[in-house]
Amino acid sequence: MSQSIAPRRAYVNARLLDPAQGLDEIGSLLTEGDRIVACGAHIEVPTDAETLDCTGLALLPGLVDMQVFTGEPGEEHRETIASVSHAAAAGGVTSMAMMPNTSPVIDDAALVDYILRRARATSIVRLHPMAAITKNCEGQQMTEFGLLQEAGALGFTDGDRAVMNALTMRRALSYAANFDALIMQHAMDQDLQSAGVVHESELATRLGLAGIPVAAETAIIDRDLRLVENTGARYHIAQISAADSVDAIRAAKARGLNVSCSVSATHLMLNENDVANYRTFAKLNPPLRSETDRLALIDGIADGTIDVVVSGHNPQDAEAKRQTFAKSAYGTVGVETLLASVLTLHHADELDLLPLLATITSQPAALLGIEAGSLTAGNKADFALVDLEAPWVVNADRLRSKSQNSAIEGRKVQGVVEACYVSGKCVFDLGE
Amino acid sequence: MDSTLIKPVFPHRDLLGIEGLSVSDITSLLDYSDAYVEHNRQGDKKKSSLRGRTQINLFFESSTRTQSSFELAGKRLGADVMNMSVAASAVNKGETLLDTAVTLNAMNPDLLVVRHADSGAVALLAQKVSCAVLNAGDGAHEHPTQALLDGLTIRRRLGRLEGLRVAICGDISHSRVARSNLLLLNRMGAHVHLIGPRTLMPAGAEHLGAKVFTSMREGLEGCDIVMMLRVQHERMSGAFIPSVREYYHLYGLDREKLAYAKSGALVMHPGPMNRGVEIDSGIADDPDISLIRDQVEMGVAVRMAVLEALAANLDKDVGGEA
Numbered sequence: 001m002s003q004s005i006a007p008r009r010a011y012v013n014a015r016l017l018d019p020a021q022g023l024d025e026i027g028s029l030l031t032e033g034d035r036i037v038a039c040g041a042h043i044e045v046p047t048d049a050e051t052l053d054c055t056g057l058a059l060l061p062g063l064v065d066m067q068v069f070t071g072e073p074g075e076e077h078r079e080t081i082a083s084v085s086h087a088a089a090a091g092g093v094t095s096m097a098m099m100p101n102t103s104p105v106i107d108d109a110a111l112v113d114y115i116l117r118r119a120r121a122t123s124i125v126r127l128h129p130m131a132a133i134t135k136n137c138e139g140q141q142m143t144e145f146g147l148l149q150e151a152g153a154l155g156f157t158d159g160d161r162a163v164m165n166a167l168t169m170r171r172a173l174s175y176a177a178n179f180d181a182l183i184m185q186h187a188m189d190q191d192l193q194s195a196g197v198v199h200e201s202e203l204a205t206r207l208g209l210a211g212i213p214v215a216a217e218t219a220i221i222d223r224d225l226r227l228v229e230n231t232g233a234r235y236h237i238a239q240i241s242a243a244d245s246v247d248a249i250r251a252a253k254a255r256g257l258n259v260s261c262s263v264s265a266t267h268l269m270l271n272e273n274d275v276a277n278y279r280t281f282a283k284l285n286p287p288l289r290s291e292t293d294r295l296a297l298i299d300g301i302a303d304g305t306i307d308v309v310v311s312g313h314n315p316q317d318a319e320a321k322r323q324t325f326a327k328s329a330y331g332t333v334g335v336e337t338l339l340a341s342v343l344t345l346h347h348a349d350e351l352d353l354l355p356l357l358a359t360i361t362s363q364p365a366a367l368l369g370i371e372a373g374s375l376t377a378g379n380k381a382d383f384a385l386v387d388l389e390a391p392w393v394v395n396a397d398r399l400r401s402k403s404q405n406s407a408i409e410g411r412k413v414q415g416v417v418e419a420c421y422v423s424g425k426c427v428f429d430l431g432e
Numbered sequence: 433m434d435s436t437l438i439k440p441v442f443p444h445r446d447l448l449g450i451e452g453l454s455v456s457d458i459t460s461l462l463d464y465s466d467a468y469v470e471h472n473r474q475g476d477k478k479k480s481s482l483r484g485r486t487q488i489n490l491f492f493e494s495s496t497r498t499q500s501s502f503e504l505a506g507k508r509l510g511a512d513v514m515n516m517s518v519a520a521s522a523v524n525k526g527e528t529l530l531d532t533a534v535t536l537n538a539m540n541p542d543l544l545v546v547r548h549a550d551s552g553a554v555a556l557l558a559q560k561v562s563c564a565v566l567n568a569g570d571g572a573h574e575h576p577t578q579a580l581l582d583g584l585t586i587r588r589r590l591g592r593l594e595g596l597r598v599a600i601c602g603d604i605s606h607s608r609v610a611r612s613n614l615l616l617l618n619r620m621g622a623h624v625h626l627i628g629p630r631t632l633m634p635a636g637a638e639h640l641g642a643k644v645f646t647s648m649r650e651g652l653e654g655c656d657i658v659m660m661l662r663v664q665h666e667r668m669s670g671a672f673i674p675s676v677r678e679y680y681h682l683y684g685l686d687r688e689k690l691a692y693a694k695s696g697a698l699v700m701h702p703g704p705m706n707r708g709v710e711i712d713s714g715i716a717d718d719p720d721i722s723l724i725r726d727q728v729e730m731g732v733a734v735r736m737a738v739l740e741a742l743a744a745n746l747d748k749d750v751g752g753e754a
Contacts, residue, residue: 202636206451208551208573208608211635278552322530324550326571 006033009424010045014054014385018061019358020374029059031381034423039375054385057418060357062094062125062382064364064373065335066262067184067238067310069159071402072118074103079315079402081115084335085123087313087400089428091336092384092417095126095365095372100137101159107132107143109151116152124427125420126382128154128370133172133183137161142172145179154368155182157238160285160314160330162186162220169224173233182367184236185224187245188286192216197326199272199287207278209325212287214242221245225252228259236367237261239312241286243296250305260367262308263297265341266332266407270294274407280321280328282407284312298349301359308367309359311338315403332407336399341408343388343415381424390416440464442741446558446565449574450615458583458616461737465584468733472508481740482511487543488536489515491568492529495547497703497728498568498577502545505735511543511743529553533560542746543739546570551608564742572606577738578702579612581730583620585723586657588730589698594621597654599693600642601627601683602661602710603672605634609702610661614642627651628683631672632663648683652692659700660685660711668709676709686712690721698723 012028016039027041030049038044045051065088071078081098088096098115100106106115112129119127131153135141145156156176162185163169169185176183193216198204200211221237225248228235240246240261252259266284271291274282282288300306314331321328334341338360346356365373372382394411396404420428440460444452471477487506491499499515506513518532529548536544537560544565546554551571558565569575587593598617604610604626617624624642626633638644645651652658663679673679690697699715700723707713716722 200635202639205634205636205640206611208571208611210572213635278555324529324548324553324556324571326550 008032008046008049010049010051011054011059011385012045012051014057014059016040016375017058017354017357018375019354020061020362020376022354023375024354029375029383031424034381034425036375036377036379036381038377056387058386058388059375060092060384060386061361061373061375062384062420062422063092063339063360064095064368064370065093065311065313065338065360066097066308066364066368067099067264067312068096068335069099069101069314069331071315072102073114077402078317080122081118081127082122083400083402084313084315085125085127087333087336088125089420089422090400090417092339092386092420093125093335094382094384094420094422095128095370096335097154097368098127098129099157099159100130100132101161105132105136106130106153107135107137109144109147112148112151112153125422126372128152128368130155130157130184132156133158133163134168139164139168142168142175145176145181149179149181154370155184157184158186160186162188162190164190166223166227170227170231173227173231173235177231177233180234182234182236184238185220187217187220187224187237187240189216189219192219197283197287198275199289201272201290203272203276207276214244214289217242217286218244218248221248225257225259228257232258235259239264239267239286239310240297240306241267241289241293243293246296246300246305250300250303253305260307261305262310263300263306264312265309265334265338266312268294268297268301268309268345269341269408269411275325278325280323280325281332281405281409283325283328283330284332284407285330298345298351301356302351304355307359308364309338309342311335313401315401316405317403321405331405333396333399333401333403333405336401337394337406337408337413339384339386339417340392340413340415344413347389347414382422384417384421385419387416387418389414392416439744440737440741442745445742445745447576447738447742448555448558448565448567450576450579450612450619451574453619455619458580458620461580461734461741462584462587464741465580465730465734465737466588468736469588469730472729472733477508478510479508480510482506482509482743485511485542485743486540487511487513487545487739488541489513489545489568490532490536490547491515491517492546492548492553493569495568497731498547501728501731502568502735505732505739506543508732509736509740511739529557530560533557537561537563543742564746566738566742569608571608572611573608574612575608576612577731577734578609579616580738581727581734582613582659582700582702583616584730584734585700585726589723589726590656593617596622596656597625597694598622598657598659599625599627599652599655600659600661601648601651601685603632603663603667604628604637604661605632606664606667607661613659614640618642625651625655629673632667648689649692652689655693655697657698657700658685658690658693662702662704662706663710680709684708684710684712685715687715690715700724700727702727
């Protein structure tokens, strides 16, 4: 198709925020068809371009959420690919890495292909499947990394389960290194977790709930870091929760290991006290830990130890949460509130805006190896228009996910997505 | 019983734990229970203060003594008592908990006595029903009437709780009895020693207002009361402690270990006992030392007092849970 036919649009007078280019200035974004052609303070806006005045709004790259669970296939009543994509668009998220913990587990090239076809047919944002490290996420037999990667799997993870066997993990890391594939570990030693459901602490004791020690997380991290040293694989720890983990990863990075990690936005906002009164919506895996841990996670973001903030979006139906604490399901929805959570941290904890935004745009994009998370000319025109300051209260009933299990229900947050674009096409408009 | 006795002032709709109770709440319940002890020793034990009231004992976890104690208490006060035992195996992932609550609520009970294997289950249920709820034990969380009856037993024998030194020994980690007793004894000004192996001591125990010991010799020193806890058999096959004989050797209460406590120290056990595991038979059955029989007797009195206190609030608009 010739360039002259593709419609040109100019988004003018916006506060352009692009961590990848270190950009924070008032200016314009020019798109042509599905691509960004120019971005900056002094770009020329062609006279034939359709112009949208964005005064008062920030224009950011579409967010990249590196950890999203869905219910499709298998548990569509919790979430479908279509419903999670609408929630994502409303939250300014234009690319998602989907976890393989579905029914069946995404552990076969044909299933990766199926997810991609379903995403093309029903998702309004980009959805990238990650495949399981082991068959059925059982921690025993390695999946076909080569075939899965060719089919489109962005990386490998057993999602919400740790690869417990050290030998299996060592082989997976070695084999993944063949393909320069990313291995994402859920750092939770199941033996040490045992019957634990909350952070092991005085509060857990008062509530009579079995605790999960910090060592359940650090034991896996420490073990894996040794294995990474041996194998040279690209290793990522999903959702760390404790100060000790931040320290371990900081030290590993200082040693020059190719490791990265993420934290969930919920773990940055809440702490163990949020499970008081047996509030099952705050039952997460890893668990919400102490305030000291939460502050260490924020420090980890500030000094670059933590690379990525994820939503960890994990939709659970009402019945799964209307149980006693021990029996209720883990997880919180979050893809729609990821940006607001991060912006609220910026406003409250004074984390610098651009580095913070990098954790939900350019940094996850780089780890996943996708062309996303930046306003660089030539990139797909995936971006969001955001009122950075606007306050609102999280009301789970109004979230677009099929499940309403939000751990931050009732919380005051700041930052409203006014519109979201994928390939230059508006996929969410608050005004509509 | 003297009908002019002042009823307890108990400003709570439910009794979910000791946690929310004040010194005056506890004192008032103990004073009222005291009167029922005497009443229960009479020939005619029947009262009519709960006549017309329906009491349901909903036990998701099997129990003999607690359930029969609540049943007897309700019946002596003239309530219509129904026992519902929901076998743990039949409980479909706790889903039935709220379903059962809604169903029972539709039958308009006045008093619901609940035991469940999960911590917080009774509080969850209390949110869904409009009657008064009594916690008869939820997981490893609380067992408030046990703590009240233990408090009453001690107070009747030694005349006070304040200033006493009480040792709670054994599986602190999994024990709701330990938690409720610790809360009550602390609130009433007693000094609590928690004694047990590290594997059965919960995280942060030392911050709960008690001194923590791993040795019986050190922990029992100066104690007026030695409260032994039941150790579940499944925890003694190498998971938490290596064997029964090692546990008995280190923590089983025999006369030798009891000698570490204050001279004349008294022994308690919430039952059912594992003789020869956590307690020596000779001690358990020695009426000069053991308060175990008294505990059972106090149990009925305490439950009568609590049932009546809560029933008295039923027609009033009483605020908080406890």
